[in-house]
Amino acid sequence: MDRKSLVLLLSSGRHPVSGRARAADCDARAVRLALDLWQQGCTVTALHAGRPDDAALADYLGMGLPEITVLGPLDDMEDAVPVLAEAAAGRAPALVLCGQRAETGEGSGMVPYLVAEALGLPVVADVAGVRLDGPGLKVLRAEPAGRRRQYSLDGGGVLAVGAFAPPPLPFAYGRMRRGSVVLQAMQAPPDRERAQWTLQPARMRPNRLDAANAGTDSGGNQALAGLTPDQAAERIMQFLAEIKVLNDAAPERRAE
Amino acid sequence: MRRRIDRSTRPTATDGRPRSSNADRPAASTGATQEEKLARTRVRRVSETPEEAAPARLRRVNAPAAQAPERRHPRPASADPAPVRVDNPARHLLVVSFLREAWPNAEAELTRLAAGLAGEDGAVVLCRIGHADRDARKAGADRLAVLDEPDTLGRRAQLLALCRRFEPQRIILADDPAGAELARFLAASLGVRPAIGVSQLRGDEILVPAADGRSEYHRPLAPVMTVRPVACRNLAPSRTGEARTIEPPAAEPAERRLTDDGLLDTDVSLLPIREAEFILGAGDGVRDFDGFRETARALSATIGASRVVCDAGLLPRHRQIGASGHIARAQCYIAMGISGAPQHLEGIRDCAHVIAVNTDPHAAMMQRADLAIIADAQQVIPALTAAARARHG
Numbered sequence: 001m002d003r004k005s006l007v008l009l010l011s012s013g014r015h016p017v018s019g020r021a022r023a024a025d026c027d028a029r030a031v032r033l034a035l036d037l038w039q040q041g042c043t044v045t046a047l048h049a050g051r052p053d054d055a056a057l058a059d060y061l062g063m064g065l066p067e068i069t070v071l072g073p074l075d076d077m078e079d080a081v082p083v084l085a086e087a088a089a090g091r092a093p094a095l096v097l098c099g100q101r102a103e104t105g106e107g108s109g110m111v112p113y114l115v116a117e118a119l120g121l122p123v124v125a126d127v128a129g130v131r132l133d134g135p136g137l138k139v140l141r142a143e144p145a146g147r148r149r150q151y152s153l154d155g156g157g158v159l160a161v162g163a164f165a166p167p168p169l170p171f172a173y174g175r176m177r178r179g180s181v182v183l184q185a186m187q188a189p190p191d192r193e194r195a196q197w198t199l200q201p202a203r204m205r206p207n208r209l210d211a212a213n214a215g216t217d218s219g220g221n222q223a224l225a226g227l228t229p230d231q232a233a234e235r236i237m238q239f240l241a242e243i244k245v246l247n248d249a250a251p252e253r254r255a256e
Numbered sequence: 257m258r259r260r261i262d263r264s265t266r267p268t269a270t271d272g273r274p275r276s277s278n279a280d281r282p283a284a285s286t287g288a289t290q291e292e293k294l295a296r297t298r299v300r301r302v303s304e305t306p307e308e309a310a311p312a313r314l315r316r317v318n319a320p321a322a323q324a325p326e327r328r329h330p331r332p333a334s335a336d337p338a339p340v341r342v343d344n345p346a347r348h349l350l351v352v353s354f355l356r357e358a359w360p361n362a363e364a365e366l367t368r369l370a371a372g373l374a375g376e377d378g379a380v381v382l383c384r385i386g387h388a389d390r391d392a393r394k395a396g397a398d399r400l401a402v403l404d405e406p407d408t409l410g411r412r413a414q415l416l417a418l419c420r421r422f423e424p425q426r427i428i429l430a431d432d433p434a435g436a437e438l439a440r441f442l443a444a445s446l447g448v449r450p451a452i453g454v455s456q457l458r459g460d461e462i463l464v465p466a467a468d469g470r471s472e473y474h475r476p477l478a479p480v481m482t483v484r485p486v487a488c489r490n491l492a493p494s495r496t497g498e499a500r501t502i503e504p505p506a507a508e509p510a511e512r513r514l515t516d517d518g519l520l521d522t523d524v525s526l527l528p529i530r531e532a533e534f535i536l537g538a539g540d541g542v543r544d545f546d547g548f549r550e551t552a553r554a555l556s557a558t559i560g561a562s563r564v565v566c567d568a569g570l571l572p573r574h575r576q577i578g579a580s581g582h583i584a585r586a587q588c589y590i591a592m593g594i595s596g597a598p599q600h601l602e603g604i605r606d607c608a609h610v611i612a613v614n615t616d617p618h619a620a621m622m623q624r625a626d627l628a629i630i631a632d633a634q635q636v637i638p639a640l641t642a643a644a645r646a647r648h649g
Contacts, residue, residue: 016469106466106467110449124514138517144433145531146522148520149516150518151515154512164531194473196475198474199472200471201470201472202466202469203472208486208488221625223622223629223630224629225630230642230643233636234643236590236611236627237643245588
């Protein structure tokens with residue numbers, strides 16, 4: 001297993017409003033991290049399980065990938081995981097980078113875990129950054145409230161890149177024209193379990209008010225006039241204590 | 257017709273909780289008694305004819321507490337009713353919750369949902385990550401395990417050992433990023449296919465939105481599920497559980513190639529706006545920006561700014577909050593000398609609590625605020641620094 005070989009798994013994204021094919025947001029961030037590592041001497045293989053004429057692939061090429069290998073062609077009801085795992089295993093990567101969650105299909109976010117299981121590698125999710133560190137790697141994981149947890153990887157791993165990784169590289173038309181898409185013919189088994197589910201248009205369900213507005217009733221709508229600055233500061237501190245913001249501010253008390 | 261039925265069957269808010277129509281069947285009907293089922297059927301039949309719907313509605317307004325659907329959410333009758341004991345459960349359901357709840361009361365709601373799925377002879381095991389000051393008995397947990405290992409990987413190993421010991425029929429978590437991530441880990445380790453983001457439970461069927469959000473899968477109940485708040489409506493009544501404490505099994509992380517180095521030190525005042533949980537925003541009413549930065553650091557708040565301040569170059573552009581800047585999703589936002597232009601108010605739409613300090617009582621921000629203080633922000637800022645330092649020591 002070459003420490004410097006890296007496999008990048010790309011999915012086809014969808015714009016959340018228009019539904020147009022595009023580079024998936026997290027995958028595009030993964031491209032950036034992969035190209036950073038490529039500049040430090042890693043070899044990068046980009047894999048996509050699907051169709052070679054997918055419009056989203058052009059977006060990834062425009063971000064600077066020289067080549068994308070498409071495994072397939074596969075249709076929507078075929079299971080991409082065994083195909084990705086087989087193709088990745090064939091390249092014996094030390095590191096697999098992918099987006100956290102797909103923007104089409106079931107979107108359960110299980111691909112990194114299933115590929116990791118097939119390759120026998122550990123997983124780090126919500127990845128916000130990665131750097132080479134001697135023989136291993138240091139991986140940053142984004143946690144709530146802007147915290148960053150660092151993991152050390154000895155040997156390989158699967159990194160699921162999340163939404164707090166550095167923003168994607170800009171698209172350049174010339175890079176898109178220079179890049180190429182190569183088809184590697186592969187067969188995929190049908191996803192039998194999913195075939196038994198029924199897919200229906202989603203019904204709009206309003207968010208629960210009490211869940212969305214986390215206890216906005218605590219303060220009430222009160223206006224105070226005629227306070228001295230010290231009294232005003234004291235009242236603000238009291239309000240912050242009521243809504244438990246001050247307690248949460250201490251980083252060690254903000255467990256997961 | 258549809259609207260009319262919905263309106264007529266929706267009880268008036270007596271305890272502040274929104275109710276859905278009876279078109280949304282209760283999430284956990286297994287927990288409902290025969291009497292309650294009968295009561296529900298009656299209400300449904302009454303509201304099907306529009307002539308009868310109006311009197312039904314009137315009756316409900318007059319005597320809301322006496323009407324049938326109210327009994328689905330009974331208030332705890334006495335101070336502490338005798339807990340239900342389940343000694344040799346036929347099955348276990350595991351609920352995993354974090355110290356920080358995904359939404360208010362999430363842990364109790366998920367426990368109730370699990371109790372409905374567990375049935376009379378099943379036990380709900382509540383597994384908390386971190387010591388939380390919440391009542392597991394009242395939520396209806398039969399067993400309680402608290403994992404307080406600081407190392408995230410060690411904690412996961414413990415949780416996995418707990419799963420191997422109880423072999424839960426289902427594992428239920430709240431659908432927030434941390435919950436979904438843990439669910440994926442558990443599903444992968446146990447070799448099952450999870451349902452991430454369940455939006456409704458209908459008996460043996462669940463509804464899970466697809467990734468694009470435009471369609472949803474109707475599929476059978478999954479062994480590992482993360483549940484959205486919208487699915488936690490119309491839960492079965494809560495019973496008091498005994499919340500018997502379980503020692504979490506000792507376990508070592510199986511994976512030796514991955515180690516947790518802990519949290520990195522970060523300056524909270526310089527976090528990106530979209531990740532910040534507590535923001536102190538400066539507007540045109542602030543003149544001393546060095547003092548303002550000090551206040552933010554003393555409070556452990558992230559620095560935000562209005563458009564006017566960024567246009568003037570007093571704070572960098574990436575600090576700007578608003579539709580034309582960044583969208584804040586903070587728990588608390590303090591607006592110092594910000595009048596509240598529409599584009600700025602749009603940027604704090606998702607903030608749960610807002611405090612405003614402004615000299616103009618009629619400013620739009622003062623209407624939006626939960627706590628509005630009519631004062632000069634520039635004078636309050638040094639006082640706030642002093643108060644915060646006095647508190648934190």
